[in-house]
Amino acid sequence: MRTGNEPITARSPLRLRLWLGIWGLIWTAAGTTAFAWAGRAGWAAACGALFLVVAVDVVVIVRHIRQGPHYQPGRDVPPYDPDHG
Template identity: 40%
Template sequence: MRRPRTGTEPVTARSPLRLRLILASAALVVFTAATVRLAMGAHSAGPHDSPSATVLLVLAVVCGVLALAAILDLVVLRRRMRSQRTTGA
C-alpha cells in the first residue's frame, strides 16, 4: 500500500532496490564469515587469553543476528522486486 505524495519528491522516484540487494548480500557474506571465525576463536580460546571466550562468543552472536537481519532484508527485497515486476511500476 502506497502513501499519497506529501512533499516535493519526483513522481517517478524509485527506491534503489538493486543497490540494497548488493549491500545486503555483501553484509550476509561478511557477517556469516565473522560469525564462524569468532565462534571458532571462542572455541579455541584458553582461560587466560585476551579477548576471552565469552567476549568472542558475544561478538559471534551479534554478527549472527546481523546476518539474520541481512537475510530478512533479502527476503523483503525479493518480494518487493517481484511485486514491481508484476505491476510494471
Template identity: 40%
Template structure:
C-alpha cells in the first residue's frame, strides 16, 4: 500500500492499517478493514463474469476450430494466408483459455462465499 501523509478518520497515517481476516478473502487470504471511502452497498461482479465466461468460452473455442480448419484448407497464395488464420486461431485459443480460467475462479469464489446448503431430512 503506498505511503500517504494524509491521516485517516482516526488521525493516524493510512498505511498503518492492519489486515483483517474475513470470510470473503482475496488471493492472499486477507483484506484491509474499511476506510470509509468505499460504498457500503457495493456488489460483486461475479454474476456478470460468470455470464460472460459461459457465453464467450464456447464462442472462442468454436472460432479456434473454425480458423484452424480454414488455415489447414487454404493455399499459400490465398487471402488471408494460412499463417494469418493460424494467428487468429491462436488468439482465439488464448481467449478461450482465459475465459475457462476465469470461469473456474468465479465458480470457486461463488462456492466459497455462499453458505453450504444442507439436504432436507
C-alpha cells in the first residue's frame, strides 16, 4: 500500500538478489558435483533440485531488471486511502 511518504531515493533490491542468486548457483552446483562424486545420490539430487530453483529465480530477477523501472506516482499524486474493509 502506498502511504505517500516513500523515500525519493529508494532503490530496488534486485541487484542484491541477483548476486545472492549467483552465489547460490555456485554453491548448489558445487554441492551437486561433490555429492555425486562421493556417491551420495540422494544429496546430489537435492542439491540439483535446489540448483534448478535458484536458476529459475535468477532468470526471473534478470527479467525484472531488464524491464526497467515501472511507473511510480509523483509528488502531486495524493496517497491512497487505507483499506478499512
